[in-house]
Amino acid sequence: MDRILLGHGSGGRMMHDLIRDYFAPAFEIKTLDDAAVINTSEFNSKLITPNSEPFRLAFTTDSYVVDPIFFPGGDIGSLAVNGTVNDLCMVGATPLFITASLIIEEGFELNDLKKILSSMRDAAKNGGVRIVAGDTKVVNRGKADKIFINTSGVGILDDNVNISGSKAKIGDKIILSGTIGNHGIAVMSQREGFVFNPPVLSDTRPLTRLCSDMLSFTKEIHSMRDPTRGGLATTLKEIASASGVGILIHENLIPIDSSVRGACDILGFDPMYVANEGILTVFVKADIAEALLDVMRKNPYAKDAVIIGEATGAQKGTVLLQTAIGGKRIVDMLSGEQLPRIC
Secondary structure (H helix, E strand, O other): OOOOOHHHHOOOHHHHHHHHHHHHHHHOOOOOOOOEEEEHHHOOHHHOOOOOOOOEEEEEEEEEOOOOOEEOOEEHHHHHHHHHHHHHHOOOOEEEEEEEEEEEEOOOOHHHHHHHHHHHHHHHHHHOOEEEEEEEEEEOOOOOOOEEEEEEEEEEEOOOOOOOOOOOOOOOEEEEOOOOOHHHHHHHHHHHOOOOOOOOOOOOOOOHHHHHHHHHHOOOEEEEEOOOOOHHHHHHHHHHHHHOOEEEEEHHHOOOOHHHHHHHHHHOOOHHHOOOOOOOEEEEOHHHHHHHHHHHHOOHHHOOOEEEEEEEOOOOOOEEEEOOOOOEEEEOOOOOOOOOOOO
């Protein structure tokens, strides 16, 4: 294979291999978390205010090419802001500022642009961040697909927060904050003209307050990720591989809306691999898992939170699913591209 395929943007195995084999060595990147954590003590002392203590920042960037740009429950604007806010939250940072760059195709309707910008403004306010800078480029008609958005964000971390996909520990309980598959099915239904009753809405939303509630309760959170492209299955596999633990999850505990389950059954999708944009999975010490779960359920974005499994010392790097009928199967990363242009 000597060319980029759609599957390289899936968030699954092909994208993982592309990052590992090309981007990580080119840029000397060692940790593949949702955001980079930067300690100011690593900089030349001249760059830091003379009498200030070193501190840690989180920085992230992402691009959004979702098709269609408007879908049930959101649009490309809210998706871009929420996605960047959530990537900062997943390393335990408090999001502060984001930038937004737009690539717009000639002929794009100004009324649609106004809707998207309003959506971005509202999402930023809801996520507790300010949009402080940006850029706009216009390309010839037919040289893009309506509008693409890149957002970058910066946040700040407390000294005693140390969350990473490589920090999961044997014995950790795994909490999932909500139902899976809503975003992917919402976008797909709009794209293909399917109608579900009740309608499936995207779960795009900022997780700022939920993560703040969790970290106010405990700093003993080891790993945290939002399972976007590639779904819950791919995210868990990435954590198992990075942390060197085995993972056992229970099929009958994973919350799935009936409309999403029905749509997946009809279309032949596995909801474990369908994209999400407003839930998280967290690995935490077993002795505080139930108490943390109670804290999470008080937040409206995590009212359906549940413990779905645990990290084990068996079959390290492997994710096992205990099926509803009592068997076990291996869960791997998404192979290929299930739903292209999902975010």
